[in-house]
Amino acid sequence: GESVGLHLPTLSVQEGDNSIINCAYSNSASDYFIWYKQESGKGPQFIIDIRSNMDKRQGQRVTVLLNKTVKHLSLQIAATQPGDSAVYFCAEKAGGNKLTFGTGTQLKVEL
Protein backbone atom coordinates (compact mmCIF):
# COMPACT_ATOMS: atom_id res chain seq x y z
CA GLY A 1 0.00 0.00 0.00
CA GLU A 2 0.93 3.64 -0.03
CA SER A 3 3.38 4.72 2.61
CA VAL A 4 5.29 7.66 3.88
CA GLY A 5 8.86 6.98 4.89
CA LEU A 6 11.95 8.75 6.12
CA HIS A 7 15.48 8.29 4.83
CA LEU A 8 17.32 8.49 8.17
CA PRO A 9 16.11 7.24 11.51
CA THR A 10 18.64 9.38 13.47
CA LEU A 11 20.29 12.66 12.60
CA SER A 12 23.02 14.24 14.74
CA VAL A 13 23.98 17.88 14.20
CA GLN A 14 26.13 20.42 15.98
CA GLU A 15 24.43 23.31 17.70
CA GLY A 16 24.24 26.25 15.32
CA ASP A 17 24.38 24.12 12.17
CA ASN A 18 21.46 23.69 9.80
CA SER A 19 19.48 20.45 9.91
CA ILE A 20 17.79 18.76 7.00
CA ILE A 21 15.28 16.01 7.63
CA ASN A 22 14.05 14.11 4.60
CA CYS A 23 10.84 12.28 3.85
CA ALA A 24 9.82 10.19 0.84
CA TYR A 25 6.20 9.56 0.01
CA SER A 26 4.73 7.19 -2.52
CA ASN A 27 1.15 8.36 -3.01
CA SER A 28 1.14 10.63 -6.03
CA ALA A 29 -2.39 11.73 -5.11
CA SER A 30 -1.17 13.35 -1.87
CA ASP A 31 -2.04 17.01 -1.87
CA TYR A 32 -1.14 18.12 1.62
CA PHE A 33 1.94 17.56 3.76
CA ILE A 34 2.73 18.45 7.32
CA TRP A 35 5.67 18.25 9.72
CA TYR A 36 5.33 17.52 13.40
CA LYS A 37 7.87 17.67 16.23
CA GLN A 38 7.54 15.31 19.16
CA GLU A 39 9.60 15.93 22.25
CA SER A 40 10.18 13.15 24.72
CA GLY A 41 7.08 12.43 26.78
CA LYS A 42 4.89 14.86 24.83
CA GLY A 43 2.41 14.78 22.00
CA PRO A 44 3.31 15.75 18.42
CA GLN A 45 3.39 19.50 17.85
CA PHE A 46 2.62 21.17 14.51
CA ILE A 47 5.64 22.81 12.86
CA ILE A 48 4.75 23.69 9.30
CA ASP A 49 2.62 22.45 6.41
CA ILE A 50 2.57 22.75 2.64
CA ARG A 51 0.08 22.07 -0.12
CA SER A 52 0.98 20.32 -3.33
CA ASN A 53 0.57 23.51 -5.37
CA MET A 54 3.63 24.93 -3.63
CA ASP A 55 7.32 24.00 -3.73
CA LYS A 56 8.52 25.84 -0.67
CA ARG A 57 7.15 27.36 2.48
CA GLN A 58 9.02 29.16 5.22
CA GLY A 59 8.31 29.62 8.87
CA GLN A 60 10.37 30.83 11.77
CA ARG A 61 13.75 29.08 11.35
CA VAL A 62 12.06 26.27 9.41
CA THR A 63 11.55 25.71 5.71
CA VAL A 64 9.67 22.90 4.03
CA LEU A 65 10.56 21.93 0.47
CA LEU A 66 8.35 19.76 -1.71
CA ASN A 67 9.58 18.00 -4.84
CA LYS A 68 6.57 16.34 -6.42
CA THR A 69 8.60 14.94 -9.31
CA VAL A 70 10.52 12.60 -7.02
CA LYS A 71 7.90 12.55 -4.25
CA HIS A 72 10.25 14.03 -1.69
CA LEU A 73 9.66 16.35 1.22
CA SER A 74 12.27 17.95 3.45
CA LEU A 75 12.32 20.03 6.60
CA GLN A 76 15.17 22.44 7.05
CA ILE A 77 15.91 23.89 10.46
CA ALA A 78 18.25 26.87 10.53
CA ALA A 79 20.75 27.39 13.36
CA THR A 80 19.72 24.24 15.18
CA GLN A 81 19.35 24.64 18.93
CA PRO A 82 19.31 22.10 21.77
CA GLY A 83 15.56 22.67 22.08
CA ASP A 84 15.16 21.30 18.56
CA SER A 85 16.12 17.82 19.77
CA ALA A 86 13.06 15.67 19.17
CA VAL A 87 11.52 13.13 16.82
CA TYR A 88 10.25 14.71 13.62
CA PHE A 89 7.40 13.22 11.61
CA CYS A 90 6.18 13.99 8.16
CA ALA A 91 2.58 13.17 7.30
CA GLU A 92 0.59 13.31 4.10
CA LYS A 93 -3.04 13.47 3.08
CA ALA A 94 -4.49 12.29 -0.21
CA GLY A 95 -8.06 13.55 -0.02
CA GLY A 96 -10.33 12.14 2.66
CA ASN A 97 -9.96 12.88 6.33
CA LYS A 98 -6.89 10.91 7.24
CA LEU A 99 -3.26 11.89 7.80
CA THR A 100 -0.73 9.11 7.18
CA PHE A 101 2.40 9.50 9.27
CA GLY A 102 5.94 8.51 8.43
CA THR A 103 8.15 6.54 10.77
CA GLY A 104 9.93 9.49 12.38
CA THR A 105 13.50 10.82 12.52
CA GLN A 106 15.29 11.42 15.81
CA LEU A 107 17.18 14.73 15.70
CA LYS A 108 20.01 15.00 18.22
CA VAL A 109 21.70 18.34 18.74
CA GLU A 110 25.24 18.14 20.04
CA LEU A 111 26.71 21.00 22.03
Place this chain on the structure above:
Amino acid sequence: DTAVSQTPKYLVTQMGNDKSIKCEQNLGHDTMYWYKQDSKKFLKIMFSYNNKELIINETVPNRFSPKSPDKAHLNLHINSLELGDSAVYFCASSQEAGGETQYFGPGTRLLVL
Protein backbone atom coordinates in the same frame (compact mmCIF):
# COMPACT_ATOMS: atom_id res chain seq x y z
CA ASP B 1 -5.07 26.60 29.28
CA THR B 2 -4.49 23.15 27.83
CA ALA B 3 -5.94 22.90 24.32
CA VAL B 4 -6.26 19.09 24.12
CA SER B 5 -6.16 17.20 27.39
CA GLN B 6 -6.23 13.50 28.16
CA THR B 7 -6.74 11.49 31.32
CA PRO B 8 -5.12 9.54 32.70
CA LYS B 9 -1.54 10.27 31.69
CA TYR B 10 -0.39 6.82 32.81
CA LEU B 11 -2.41 3.63 33.00
CA VAL B 12 -1.03 0.32 34.24
CA THR B 13 -3.41 -2.60 34.29
CA GLN B 14 -3.69 -6.37 34.08
CA MET B 15 -4.54 -8.37 30.98
CA GLY B 16 -8.24 -8.94 30.62
CA ASN B 17 -9.29 -5.73 32.35
CA ASP B 18 -11.48 -3.05 30.80
CA LYS B 19 -10.28 0.56 30.85
CA SER B 20 -11.25 3.97 29.47
CA ILE B 21 -9.22 6.96 28.35
CA LYS B 22 -10.81 10.40 28.16
CA CYS B 23 -10.06 13.34 25.90
CA GLU B 24 -11.31 16.91 25.89
CA GLN B 25 -10.51 19.83 23.61
CA ASN B 26 -11.31 23.48 24.28
CA LEU B 27 -10.40 24.73 20.81
CA GLY B 28 -13.95 24.66 19.48
CA HIS B 29 -12.91 22.13 16.85
CA ASP B 30 -15.43 19.91 15.09
CA THR B 31 -13.25 16.85 14.62
CA MET B 32 -11.39 14.61 17.06
CA TYR B 33 -9.11 11.61 16.60
CA TRP B 34 -7.52 8.72 18.42
CA TYR B 35 -4.04 7.55 17.45
CA LYS B 36 -1.92 4.70 18.71
CA GLN B 37 1.86 5.13 18.91
CA ASP B 38 3.86 1.94 19.27
CA SER B 39 7.28 1.40 20.84
CA LYS B 40 8.96 2.36 17.54
CA LYS B 41 7.16 5.72 17.60
CA PHE B 42 4.93 4.80 14.67
CA LEU B 43 1.69 6.82 14.80
CA LYS B 44 -1.42 5.20 13.39
CA ILE B 45 -4.94 6.61 13.20
CA MET B 46 -7.59 4.53 14.92
CA PHE B 47 -10.78 6.57 14.88
CA SER B 48 -12.10 9.99 14.04
CA TYR B 49 -15.34 11.74 14.95
CA ASN B 50 -16.79 14.83 13.35
CA ASN B 51 -19.53 16.52 15.36
CA LYS B 52 -20.11 13.33 17.33
CA GLU B 53 -20.34 11.21 14.18
CA LEU B 54 -17.80 8.46 13.40
CA ILE B 55 -16.00 9.24 10.14
CA ILE B 56 -12.83 7.16 10.33
CA ASN B 57 -12.76 3.62 11.66
CA GLU B 58 -9.51 1.92 10.81
CA THR B 59 -8.86 -1.79 11.18
CA VAL B 60 -8.99 -1.86 14.94
CA PRO B 61 -10.16 -4.80 17.11
CA ASN B 62 -13.75 -4.35 18.20
CA ARG B 63 -12.50 -4.43 21.78
CA PHE B 64 -11.82 -0.74 21.16
CA SER B 65 -14.93 1.41 21.26
CA PRO B 66 -14.83 5.19 20.92
CA LYS B 67 -17.60 7.40 22.23
CA SER B 68 -18.20 11.08 21.61
CA PRO B 69 -20.80 12.56 23.98
CA ASP B 70 -20.32 15.99 22.41
CA LYS B 71 -17.90 17.49 19.92
CA ALA B 72 -15.50 18.60 22.66
CA HIS B 73 -15.06 15.11 24.08
CA LEU B 74 -13.90 11.81 22.66
CA ASN B 75 -13.39 8.84 24.92
CA LEU B 76 -11.87 5.45 24.18
CA HIS B 77 -12.99 2.31 25.96
CA ILE B 78 -10.93 -0.85 25.68
CA ASN B 79 -12.34 -4.23 26.68
CA SER B 80 -10.35 -7.34 27.57
CA LEU B 81 -6.97 -5.64 27.42
CA GLU B 82 -4.14 -7.58 25.83
CA LEU B 83 -0.36 -7.24 26.12
CA GLY B 84 -0.21 -5.87 22.57
CA ASP B 85 -2.42 -2.97 23.55
CA SER B 86 0.50 -1.47 25.45
CA ALA B 87 1.30 1.80 23.68
CA VAL B 88 0.86 5.53 23.93
CA TYR B 89 -2.59 6.68 22.86
CA PHE B 90 -2.93 10.21 21.55
CA CYS B 91 -6.04 12.23 21.11
CA ALA B 92 -6.05 15.04 18.55
CA SER B 93 -8.48 17.57 17.17
CA SER B 94 -8.81 19.66 14.01
CA GLN B 95 -11.04 22.52 12.97
CA GLU B 96 -12.81 20.50 10.29
CA ALA B 97 -13.12 16.95 9.05
CA GLY B 98 -10.44 17.52 6.41
CA GLY B 99 -7.96 16.40 9.03
CA GLU B 100 -5.19 18.77 8.14
CA THR B 101 -3.68 20.72 11.02
CA GLN B 102 -4.30 18.47 13.98
CA TYR B 103 -3.52 19.42 17.56
CA PHE B 104 -2.42 16.59 19.78
CA GLY B 105 -2.92 15.91 23.45
CA PRO B 106 -0.08 14.86 25.76
CA GLY B 107 -0.81 11.15 25.39
CA THR B 108 -1.87 8.31 27.67
CA ARG B 109 0.81 5.72 28.35
CA LEU B 110 -0.91 2.36 28.67
CA LEU B 111 0.98 -0.63 30.02
CA VAL B 112 -0.77 -3.99 30.10
CA LEU B 113 0.85 -6.57 32.37
